[in-house]
Amino acid sequence: MSDQQGSPDPFLDDGAEKQRTPLGRRMIGGVQNLFRMRLDKSGHRVFLVAAGFTIIYAVIAGRLVQLGLRPDPPTTYKRAQQETAGVRPDIIDRNGEILATDVKTVSVFAEPKRIIDKDEAVELLTAVLPDVDARDLREKLGSKKGFVWVKREITPKQQQEVYRLGLPGVGFMPEHKRVYPNGVALSHVLGFTNLDNQGIAGIEKWIDGQGMADLGLAGFARQSTDLKPVQLSIDLRAQHALRDEVAKGLEKYKAKAGAGMILDVTTGEVVALASLPDYDPNNPVDALDPNRINRMTVGVYEMGSTFKALTTAMALDSGKVSINSTFDARGALAYGRFRIHDYHGTNRILTVPEVFIHSSNIGTARMAMVIGVQGHKEFLKKMGQLDRMRTEMPESAEPIVPARWGELNTMTIAFGHGLAVAPMQAVAAVGALVNGGVMFTPTFLKRSAEEAAKVGQRVIKPETSEALRFVMRLNAEKGSATKAAIPGYFVGGKTGTAEKVIGGRYSKNRLFTTFMAIAPADKPKYLFLVIYDEPQGLPETYGYATAAWNAGAVTGKVIERVAPMLGLPPRFDPPVAPFPLMARLGAWGAR
Amino acid sequence: MPSRLERSPFAQWWWTVDRFLLFSLLVLMVLGIVLCMAGSPPVAERLGLPTFHFVSNQVKYMVPALAVMFGISMMSPRHVRRTALIIYVIAMALVVCTLLFGVEVKGAKRWINFPGGAIQPSEFVKPAFVVLAAWAFSEGGRRKDVPGTVVGFMLLACTIVPLVLQPDIGQTMLITLVWCGLVFLSGLHLFWVAGLGGVSMFGLFIAYHVLPHVAARINRFLDPASGDTFQVDNAIDSFVQGGWLGKGPGEGTVKRILPDSHTDFIFAVTAEEFGILVCIGLLTIFAMVVLRGLVLSRRNEEPFCRLAAAGLVMLFGLQSVINMAVNVHLMPAKGMTLPFISYGGSSLISLALAMGFLLAVTRRRPRAEIYDRIVPEHTEEAYA
Numbered sequence: 001m002s003d004q005q006g007s008p009d010p011f012l013d014d015g016a017e018k019q020r021t022p023l024g025r026r027m028i029g030g031v032q033n034l035f036r037m038r039l040d041k042s043g044h045r046v047f048l049v050a051a052g053f054t055i056i057y058a059v060i061a062g063r064l065v066q067l068g069l070r071p072d073p074p075t076t077y078k079r080a081q082q083e084t085a086g087v088r089p090d091i092i093d094r095n096g097e098i099l100a101t102d103v104k105t106v107s108v109f110a111e112p113k114r115i116i117d118k119d120e121a122v123e124l125l126t127a128v129l130p131d132v133d134a135r136d137l138r139e140k141l142g143s144k145k146g147f148v149w150v151k152r153e154i155t156p157k158q159q160q161e162v163y164r165l166g167l168p169g170v171g172f173m174p175e176h177k178r179v180y181p182n183g184v185a186l187s188h189v190l191g192f193t194n195l196d197n198q199g200i201a202g203i204e205k206w207i208d209g210q211g212m213a214d215l216g217l218a219g220f221a222r223q224s225t226d227l228k229p230v231q232l233s234i235d236l237r238a239q240h241a242l243r244d245e246v247a248k249g250l251e252k253y254k255a256k257a258g259a260g261m262i263l264d265v266t267t268g269e270v271v272a273l274a275s276l277p278d279y280d281p282n283n284p285v286d287a288l289d290p291n292r293i294n295r296m297t298v299g300v301y302e303m304g305s306t307f308k309a310l311t312t313a314m315a316l317d318s319g320k321v322s323i324n325s326t327f328d329a330r331g332a333l334a335y336g337r338f339r340i341h342d343y344h345g346t347n348r349i350l351t352v353p354e355v356f357i358h359s360s361n362i363g364t365a366r367m368a369m370v371i372g373v374q375g376h377k378e379f380l381k382k383m384g385q386l387d388r389m390r391t392e393m394p395e396s397a398e399p400i401v402p403a404r405w406g407e408l409n410t411m412t413i414a415f416g417h418g419l420a421v422a423p424m425q426a427v428a429a430v431g432a433l434v435n436g437g438v439m440f441t442p443t444f445l446k447r448s449a450e451e452a453a454k455v456g457q458r459v460i461k462p463e464t465s466e467a468l469r470f471v472m473r474l475n476a477e478k479g480s481a482t483k484a485a486i487p488g489y490f491v492g493g494k495t496g497t498a499e500k501v502i503g504g505r506y507s508k509n510r511l512f513t514t515f516m517a518i519a520p521a522d523k524p525k526y527l528f529l530v531i532y533d534e535p536q537g538l539p540e541t542y543g544y545a546t547a548a549w550n551a552g553a554v555t556g557k558v559i560e561r562v563a564p565m566l567g568l569p570p571r572f573d574p575p576v577a578p579f580p581l582m583a584r585l586g587a588w589g590a591r
Numbered sequence: 592m593p594s595r596l597e598r599s600p601f602a603q604w605w606w607t608v609d610r611f612l613l614f615s616l617l618v619l620m621v622l623g624i625v626l627c628m629a630g631s632p633p634v635a636e637r638l639g640l641p642t643f644h645f646v647s648n649q650v651k652y653m654v655p656a657l658a659v660m661f662g663i664s665m666m667s668p669r670h671v672r673r674t675a676l677i678i679y680v681i682a683m684a685l686v687v688c689t690l691l692f693g694v695e696v697k698g699a700k701r702w703i704n705f706p707g708g709a710i711q712p713s714e715f716v717k718p719a720f721v722v723l724a725a726w727a728f729s730e731g732g733r734r735k736d737v738p739g740t741v742v743g744f745m746l747l748a749c750t751i752v753p754l755v756l757q758p759d760i761g762q763t764m765l766i767t768l769v770w771c772g773l774v775f776l777s778g779l780h781l782f783w784v785a786g787l788g789g790v791s792m793f794g795l796f797i798a799y800h801v802l803p804h805v806a807a808r809i810n811r812f813l814d815p816a817s818g819d820t821f822q823v824d825n826a827i828d829s830f831v832q833g834g835w836l837g838k839g840p841g842e843g844t845v846k847r848i849l850p851d852s853h854t855d856f857i858f859a860v861t862a863e864e865f866g867i868l869v870c871i872g873l874l875t876i877f878a879m880v881v882l883r884g885l886v887l888s889r890r891n892e893e894p895f896c897r898l899a900a901a902g903l904v905m906l907f908g909l910q911s912v913i914n915m916a917v918n919v920h921l922m923p924a925k926g927m928t929l930p931f932i933s934y935g936g937s938s939l940i941s942l943a944l945a946m947g948f949l950l951a952v953t954r955r956r957p958r959a960e961i962y963d964r965i966v967p968e969h970t971e972e973a974y975a
Contacts, residue, residue, distance in 0.1 A: 042776045043889055046901055049772060050885040056912050057878040061871055063919045067830040068867040113825070113848055144824070 087176050088197060088207065089227035091190060093236040094271075094446045100190055100204070100281075102176040102197070106159050108150040112141045114169030121167050125150060128161040152195050153177050178204070180281045185240050188294040189232070189273050189393070189444060192281040201287065203232065203444060206392045231446045233269035238262055241561045243274035246530060249554035250276050253535035253545070259295040260558060261424065262566075263527045265431040265518070267452035268440025271526065271566065273424075295531065296427075298395045300420040304496030304547070305359045306430065306514050307416030309468060312356055313433045314379040315367040317464040323352050323587040327363040335408050340365055343497075344480075351588040356471040357479030359495065361415040368414030369407065376410045382459050383429040384439065385421050392444045397422050416496055417506075423514065427529050430516055434472065434492075434524045437465045463581055470579040473521035474589045480548045484517045484528075484556035488570030489563050490578070492521035493555065495547035500534070510534050515551035519559055519568060522578035526566060530555045604665050607954040609887055615880045616660070616946050619931040622873065624649055627934050630860040631853035633846050645853055645934050652936040656943035663947025664954070668896055671951050675722035678715055678944070685712035686753045693757075698804075701757050711937040713754055713762045718945035720750050721769055721906050725898035728777035733894055743774070760798060760805055761926050765909055767791065772905045773898055812923035822856065823920050825849045829859035830867060830919065837866030853934040855926055858918040873932070874915060881908035887953040896952040903949040907942070 091100040108129070115121050118141045126134045129151050140148040150170065154162070159172060178193040180186075191202015199205040207230060242260045250258040259275040275295040279287040286292060293299055315321035329350045333340040342360050355363030368376055380386050388398045400420040402409045412418040424442060432439035438456040472492030476485040481493030496514035499506040514531045518524040535550040537543035563570070577583060582590040593602035624646065631645035666674065685703055689712060693700030702709045724746055731739015747770050754763045771787050798805045811823075829845040832838065843863040846852045852860050862870045884904030891897040907930050914929040916922040928938045 042778050042894075042897060042901075045776045045778070046885055046889040046897070049776065049901065049905065050882055050889075053881050053885070053908050053912070054878070056916075057874060057881075060912065060915045060919060060921065061874055063921055064830070064862075064867050064870055064874070067827065067862075067919060068835050070831050113828075114844070 087227065088178065088193070088199070088204070090229040091203060091207075092229045092231050093234045093239075094232065094269075095235065095237075096231075097236045098181055099186055099232065099234070099236065100178060100180050103179045105153045105175050105177045106156075106172045107152040107175050108154060108159075108162055109171055109173055110141060110148050110150050111146060111169045111171070112143055112148060113146060115141055116168065118142060121170065124165045124167060125162065125170070128165065129154065129158060178281075182236065182240075183282060184278055184280050185236065185243060186234060186273075187278040187281050187284075187287075188275050188296075189234060189270075190281050191394075192284040192287060201284075201395065202281075203230065203392060205394045209394070232444050233264070233267075233271060233446045234273070234444065235271050235566065237565045238562045239272040239274065241565070242272040242558055243276070243278075245554055245558045245561065246274050247276055248557075249530070249532065249535075249550060253532060253538065253550040255532040255535040255550070257291065257295055257533040258531065258535075258554075259299075259423065260528070260530045260554070261296050261427055262558075262562065263427050263431050263442060263529075265435040265524050265527045267447055267449055268428070268431065268442050268456070269447060269452075270424075270442050270444050272562070273444075294393065294395055295533070296424045296529075297389075297391070297393045297422050298397050300397050300400055300422050301512050301514075301531070302417050302420050302498040302501075303423070303426045303514055304416040304498030304512065306426060306494050306496035306516050307413065307419075308356060308359065308364045308496075309430055309433055309472070309494050309516070310380070310383060310385070310426075311364050311368050311414040312352060312471065313460055313464050313468050314371055314376065316352070316467050317379075317460040318371055318375065320370050321352065321367060323467050323470075323582060323585055326351050327355055327360070327366045329355065329358075329360045329362040329366075333362045333365055333411070335411060338408060340411060352467075353471050353474050353588045356494075357475045357589075359415075359480060364415045365411035368410050373405060373407055373410045376413070377405060380413075380419070382439075383432065384441070385419065385425060385429060389422060389425045389428065389441065391424070391442055399425065416498060423529060423531055426514075427516070427527060430494075430518075431527045432459050433465060433468045434518050434521075434527065435465065436462045466579055466581050467587075469518065469521050469524065470582040470587065470590065472518055473578070476517075476521070478589065481515070481517065481552060483548050483552040484515060484559065486519075486556050486559045486563075488572055489559055489568060490520035490522055490571065490575060491517050491556075491559060492519075492524075493517035493552065495552055497546040509545075511545050513545070513547035513551045515547050515555045517555045517559060519563060520571070520575070522575045525568060526563075528555050528558055530558065600665065604954075607956070608664060608950055609883070609953050612880060612883050612887070612946075612953065613664075613950060615876055615883070616931070619876060619880075620653060620656070622876075623931045623933075623939075624653070626857055626861050626865075626932055627853060629840060629843065629864045630846060630857040631934055633849075634851075634853045648936065649934055649939070652939045656939045659940055660943040660947040660950070663944060664950030666947075666951045668893070668899075668952055671722060671899070671948055672726050672895070675719040675726075675948065679719035679723055682712045682715040682719060683750070683753070685710075686716060686757070688712075690753060690756055699757050699759060701759055708936065711935075713757070713759055714937040714941035715944065716750060716754075717762065717766060717769075717906060718903060718941060718948055720746065720766060721773070721902040721945070722899050722948055724770055724773050725902045726895055728773055729894035729898050732777055740779075743770075746770075758802065760802065761913075764925075765906065765913070765927070767794070768909055769902055769906045773902045776898060776901050808923040808925070812920075822850055822924060826856050826859040826918050827920055829856075829863035830870075833863035833866050835867050837862065837864050837869065840864050851926075854928055855914065855933065856918060857929055857933050858915055861932075862918075877908070877911040877915075877930070880904070881911075884908075884949060884953070891953065893956075899952045900949055903945050903952075906945055907949075 087102055090098060093099055118138065121141060122134055122138045125137060126132050132151050137150065153175060162170065176197050178197055180190060189202055191199060191204040193199050193204050199208040242262060246258045246260040257276060261270065262272040264271050273296055277292050279292050316323065326349050329342060330347050340361050342362055344358050346358050346360065350358065350360055350363050386399060386401050388396055390396060402418055409418050428442050437458055437460040439459040440452060440456050469492060472494055475481045476491050476493050480495040484493045485491045494516050498512045499508060500510040500512050502510055512533055513535055514529065517528040519526055530551040532550050535545050537545040541549040579590060593599065593605055595606055627646050627649045632642045635642055635644045689700050689703045694702050694704055696702055701711050701713060703712060724743055727739045727742040727746060730737045731743065750766055751763045771791065774787060775784050799809060825845050825848060829849065832845055843860060845863050846860045849856050849859060858870065861873065881904055884900055888897050888900035888904065891900060910927055910930050913922065913925060913927045917925050917927065928935055930942050
C-alpha cells in the first residue's frame, strides 16, 4: 500500500517483539496497537463503504419501485364518477310518453385532505345547507378519505351559496337525478334508482342488468338523450285509469290492498299494472314497506275460483271431458275426513258450462279427478303455475306448491285452493286459455304481434280456447260476472273468492277476491284482472264481500273507462255466431 | 477547452479535476432549480409571497454557490485544510452565537440573523469539520508525534455539543455518522469500530429518552397509528398518485398540503409531478456521485486526500440517503435536506463548499507532489 515507507508494517514489528519481550511489554504493545491508525486498511474499508451505499441506494430504489407498483387510487374525479353512475336511458310508454328521465343537478363534495380549517368549513357549510348534520360532516371531514359527499343533489341557489364560501377542497360534481313525471302512476313497474342513479327496483333495475348503465359509466353517453329510450308496453292513460279505479275501490271496500292488471292476450304485453298501496318513485322512502310490495308479481295467493278456468280447460283439452259432459254436484263431495261443499249450492247434476257459471267446487273437483293427479300437475306445469315466473320485473316470487301432492290436493287446487301463485302468473295462463291457446310470458316491453308469435307456445287446442271463451262469456251473461258485463264490449269473466289462511286455518271473513275479465269474448284482445285483499261487505253490496261485489264491479268500471282508450270500439249489436263450435255441439247455454 | 499544453491555472484545473463528478454536480444544481419550481410555489403562496419567490432566491444563491465550488476546487490540499480551519472556527463561533442570540424557529435556535438574510451556521460547520477530522486522522495515522486520534475525538466533542444544545439532532447525527465513517476508514482497530457502534446506539437510546420529539418521531415510525402521520402519509400519497410518469409539472395536488414541500419533502413532490422513474434517475445521479467519489478516494494515495474525499462523499451521500429514506418512509421523519435539490441558501452554499473541497482533494496530482508529503522528513516546514 501507499505508506509503507512512512510506517513499517506493525505486524512484523509485533512478531519481532513477541519473541524477546516479557508479557508486560507485549500488553503495552497490544494496547498501543489498539490505538494505531492503520491507513493501509482504508482501501478495503472504502470499498466496504461503497458497497454499503450501493445497498442503501438499491433499497431506496426498490422501495420506489414498490410504491410505483401500488395500485393507483382513482383520482377525485374518477372516484366521483364511479359513484355517480351517470346517465340512464329515458323510459317511455307505448305511445312515447315520458315515464322516467334524467335531470341534471349538482352535488357538493369535499376532499378532507385539502381542507385547511375543518371546523370553519363545517360551520360555513352547515350555515348554507341547514339539513346537513354538523357532527356527521365534521366526522367525514376528519377522516383520511380523499373524497366525501357533503350533500347530494342541491339546488342552483344552494350551489351559488356554497360557491361563494370559497372553501378550498370543496367542489361540485354534476350529477343526473332520475325524475318520474307521473309520480305514483307507475311506481311498481318503473321501480326507482338510488342517489347514485343506479336502478334498484323494477324496470330501472332491469335496465342496469342490460348493461346500459355500464355504457354510460364508460363515458359513451353523457346525456340520457344519447341512449335509446326504453319503450314499455304500458299505456300511460290506461295505467292511470286502472290505478284510479283500483284506488277508488280500495277506499270504498276498505280493503287492505288491491291490484289491477291489463294484459294484451294477443302479444303478452302488460298494458297496465297497478298495485296499491304504492309509493312515489321520486321519493321512494316507504318503498321497502312490506305492505307496498308489487302484489301482481311478488305476492302469492290462492286464486280461488278463477283457477276453475284452468281446470275446465285441462278437462276439455284432454278429450276425456266434452262441453256436454255432466258432473254430479249433489250434497257434498267427501274425501277421507274432508267434505267439499259448493258455495252456491245447486244440488243437481251439472253440465260443464253450468259447473263454471255456478262456480261449483264439487263439479270442478270431479272434473280434475277425471284427469288425475299426474295429468293435473303436468298441465299446471305447462301453464307455468308451478315455477317462478321470470319477466323484466326483478321482483318475483316462487309459487307455494304443496310438498306432497295427493288426490285431495288435486281436488282443492282444481277450484283454486292449496296452490298459491303470483296473480300475474294466473293472468298469463288465463290469457293463453282465451287467446286461442298460445302461452306468452308477459312482458313489460312493447312488442309487435310478429315478435310475440315467435316466442308464443301453444298449450291448448283452439277448440278448447273457444270453449273457455264461451263459458266465460256465459258467466258474464248468466253467472257471477254480470257486474262486469259492460254492454258493447261483449265481456266474459270469472270471479274468484278465496278464504285467506289465518293461523293455519281458512278464515270465513278474511277474503281474497279476484276477478278476471276478457273483452271482447268472441275474439279477446285484453284480459283484465282486479284483486282485493280483505275487502269488506257494504250495505249496498248487501254485506257481501265476495269477488263479484268488489273486484267484479271495479273491473267493470275499468273496462268502461279503458276500453275506448285502448281502441276497443263498443259494439251495440251482439256479434253474430261468436262461438260457432259451441253452437254446433249444442253446448248448454249456446242455444 | 484549453489545450493540454497550456499551463494557465484554468487549464491546469480543467485537466486535473474530475469532470464526471463536476458534471454530475452541475446537473444536480440545474435539477434543483427545476424541482424548486415544482415544490416551492405552494409554500410561497401559503406564506403570501410571490409564486416564484423561492425559485428566484434559489437562482440567486446559485451564483455564490458556483463561485464557492469553483473557487475551492482550485485549491491545493494545503489550502483546503487552511480554508476549512478558518471556516470551522468562524462557523463554530456563529453556532455558539445562535445559542446566545439565535432566533427560535420551531423550538430550536439554529438561525442567526444578518442584515440581508438569515444563515444557519451549522450547515457550514459540516464540510469544514469533515476536512479537519480527515486531516487529524491522516496525521495521526502517519506520524507518531501528532496525537491525531485524540484531536479527532476532541473535534467531534467540540462540534456536537453546541449542536445538541441548539438542538439540532439531525446535523449531530449526520456529523457523528461521517466522523464514525472516517474513524472506520482511517484503519482503527475493529475493537473501536465495534465500540463506536455501541456508543452510537447508547447515544440514540439517550436521545430517545431525553428528547421527547425524537422519541415521538421514532414511535410514530414504528407504530403509525400512535400519532399524527400527516407528513408521511401525504408523502407516500405523492408517490402513489404520481405513479411511474407523474402527473406532469404543476399538476401536483398533494404538494399543496405537504409541509416543507420545497425542502425536506421535495423528493415526494418530484415523484408526484415527474414520476417515480425521474425519482429513480435522481437517485442514480446521487449514487453515481457517491460511488465515483469513493472510487477516486480509493485511488488516491495521499492519506489526507483519501480520507477527506471519502468523508465529504459520505456527508453528501448520507444526507441524500436519509432524506430519500424519510420521503419513502423507510426512516422516521428527520429534517434533512436533499443535497442541491432542496431549497435553502445556507444548505446550498455549504454543499457547494463541501463539493468544492471534494473536487479539490480528488484532483489528479503529480506523484512527486504526493511523494513529498509521504516522506515528510525533508519538507517538515511545508505543512500548514
